[in-house]
Amino acid sequence: MTQHLKHFIEGAQAESSDGARMDLISPVSEQVYATAARGTADDVHRAVAAARAQLDGGAWSQLNGSQRGLLLSKLADLVLRDTDRLADMDATAIGRSPMEPRMMDVPNAVANLRAAAGWANQLEGRTIPTAGYMGTKTLSYTVREPIGVVGAIVPWNSPLMITTWKVAALLAAGCTVVIKPSEETPQSALHLALLCQEAGFPDGVVNVVTGDGEVVGRALCEHPGVDKISFTGSPEAGRAIQRIVGPMFKRVALELGGKSPQIVFDDAVFEDAVRGCAMGLFVNQGQVCAAGSRILVHRSIADRFAAALAQAAEAITVGDPSLPGVQMGPVAKKAQYDRVNKYIQLGLSEGARLLAGGVSESRKGWFVKPTIFANANNQMTIAREEIFGPVGTIIAFDTDEEAIALANDSDYGLAATVWTRDLSRAHKVAGAVKVGAVGVNCWSPLDANLPWGGLKTSGIGREGGLSGAVAYTEEKVITVLLP
Ligand code: NAD
Numbered sequence: 001m002t003q004h005l006k007h008f009i010e011g012a013q014a015e016s017s018d019g020a021r022m023d024l025i026s027p028v029s030e031q032v033y034a035t036a037a038r039g040t041a042d043d044v045h046r047a048v049a050a051a052r053a054q055l056d057g058g059a060w061s062q063l064n065g066s067q068r069g070l071l072l073s074k075l076a077d078l079v080l081r082d083t084d085r086l087a088d089m090d091a092t093a094i095g096r097s098p099m100e101p102r103m104m105d106v107p108n109a110v111a112n113l114r115a116a117a118g119w120a121n122q123l124e125g126r127t128i129p130t131a132g133y134m135g136t137k138t139l140s141y142t143v144r145e146p147i148g149v150v151g152a153i154v155p156w157n158s159p160l161m162i163t164t165w166k167v168a169a170l171l172a173a174g175c176t177v178v179i180k181p182s183e184e185t186p187q188s189a190l191h192l193a194l195l196c197q198e199a200g201f202p203d204g205v206v207n208v209v210t211g212d213g214e215v216v217g218r219a220l221c222e223h224p225g226v227d228k229i230s231f232t233g234s235p236e237a238g239r240a241i242q243r244i245v246g247p248m249f250k251r252v253a254l255e256l257g258g259k260s261p262q263i264v265f266d267d268a269v270f271e272d273a274v275r276g277c278a279m280g281l282f283v284n285q286g287q288v289c290a291a292g293s294r295i296l297v298h299r300s301i302a303d304r305f306a307a308a309l310a311q312a313a314e315a316i317t318v319g320d321p322s323l324p325g326v327q328m329g330p331v332a333k334k335a336q337y338d339r340v341n342k343y344i345q346l347g348l349s350e351g352a353r354l355l356a357g358g359v360s361e362s363r364k365g366w367f368v369k370p371t372i373f374a375n376a377n378n379q380m381t382i383a384r385e386e387i388f389g390p391v392g393t394i395i396a397f398d399t400d401e402e403a404i405a406l407a408n409d410s411d412y413g414l415a416a417t418v419w420t421r422d423l424s425r426a427h428k429v430a431g432a433v434k435v436g437a438v439g440v441n442c443w444s445p446l447d448a449n450l451p452w453g454g455l456k457t458s459g460i461g462r463e464g465g466l467s468g469a470v471a472y473t474e475e476k477v478i479t480v481l482l483p
Pocket residue numbers: 153154155156157158162180181182183211212213214216217218221232233234235236237238240241255256257258288289290386388414453454458459
């Protein structure tokens with residue numbers, strides 16, 4: 001029998017108010033492997049009411065930071081215990097090898113929870129010297145209070161990891177949450193909610209409503225009982241959310257897309273740069289917000305570099321990720337498959353030179369070949385728009401200034417890498433690129449202590465690190481008259 005997943009509201013599983021369900025489809029077999037409740041605005045309302053009750057005098061509101069930290073530590077232990085299960089859930093849902101979430105996503109989720117356990121009692125205020133009040137001395141100090149109920153809207157590409165970026169930080173701050181997982185990947189969020197219950201979080205602190213973005217996500221944005229929306233996903237959905245929450249003055253964090261440059265100078269360690277660029281481009285089938293899909297290479301090494309990167313692409317074995325030796329699975333869904341192929345076709349018609357991969361022939365499963373275009377320019381659509389698949393575009397440059405200008409000539413500003421042996425050049429370029437994170441001779445590590453977020457169309461706000469937890473608080477100032 002096909003597994004059926006229900007919402008998790010106030011500590012109990014629940015069907016949708018109208019009983020509707022949605023299919024979860026395997027990207028490898030194209031078969032339905034599970035169903036999930038297709039949520040309604042009523043379901044969202046029930047979940048928000050449960051989350052509100054925990055803040056308004058509920059057991060959660062009585063806990064101090066140390067107590068919240070203990071619960072987060074316990075939750076980290078449980079996530080670690082269930083590593084294989086959680087990794088399998090996220091891998092099955094998007095056709096990824098379970099090895100990647102096992103080695104990357106779940107350990108990062110555990111690290112986020114452990115780090116947040118420490119932040120829970122570090123969200124300090126300040127005492128501020130002032131001029132006093134009408135000639136009388138005063139004491140002014142600030143406190144950080146939880147923002148309230150958070151609507152956490154999550155994409156499908158690294159579901160558990162991205163969910164914990166939000167949930168760990170907001171629980172540390174004392175908020176409660178209604179999680180809206182992606183249509184494709186509700187399992188790991190539902191399992192995380194169960195683990196919260198096992199860890200001892202009061203029922204209603206962490207709720208999950210599954211379903212469509214246009215219904216469940218929208219209802220969260222519109223609900224007056226939700227104080228902050230923390231969204232990770234596409235700029236299109238981010239704009240739709242802004243249009244709703246802007247006039248309500250609701251707090252919002254948007255982690256959106258990218259078209260991240262990898263800048264390879266002629267003095268780079270050639271093999272390291274090829275390996276690093278290939279990894280930054282192809283990990284998770286290129287379905288990574290920070291994917292380094294614009295590869296800017298000094299003209300003197302551009303042809304040699306393009307040939308080496310194409311060779312690295314051709315060497316990747318694509319297929320069913322559960323089979324031994326397979327390094328890359330399919331893209332996550334049919335719409336993504338069509339989208340990536342459309343961009344590859346566009347690259348060809350725009351005149352870029354195809355060095356590896358190309359439009360995929362149709363066969364069972366949504367498999368796309370790792371693809372490299374060379375001789376491209378920064379005005380081509382494949383250099384400007386986020387493809388969110390394993391497609392890289394190589395553009396040659398002549399000077400450092402041109403490399404910086406090309407890197408910054410983008411609607412996006414999420415991440416960049418710089419490959420060079422020249423220390424001064426590395427710092428100069430890292431300082432000049434308009435992005436949220438720069439890796440020099442490496443990728444910005446996925447580390448729970450580092451803030452993450454973008455500029456321009458890549459979003460608003462930061463997640464991760466202490467600043468990620470502070471973002472779920474409001475600063476209040478209190479002044480006491482001292483006559
Ligand atoms: P998406 O925007 O289609 O969906 C993301 C989530 O938003 C899903 O849960 C979806 O149901 C919901 N949603 C969709 N429309 C909505 C609406 N109108 N109102 C409220 N909720 C809505 O994105 P996706 O295809 O799931 O993910 C891919 C995108 O996410 C890419 O652009 C990628 O770059 C971005 N992403 C960014 C980061 C980051 O940290 N910056 C990380 C991962 C993914």
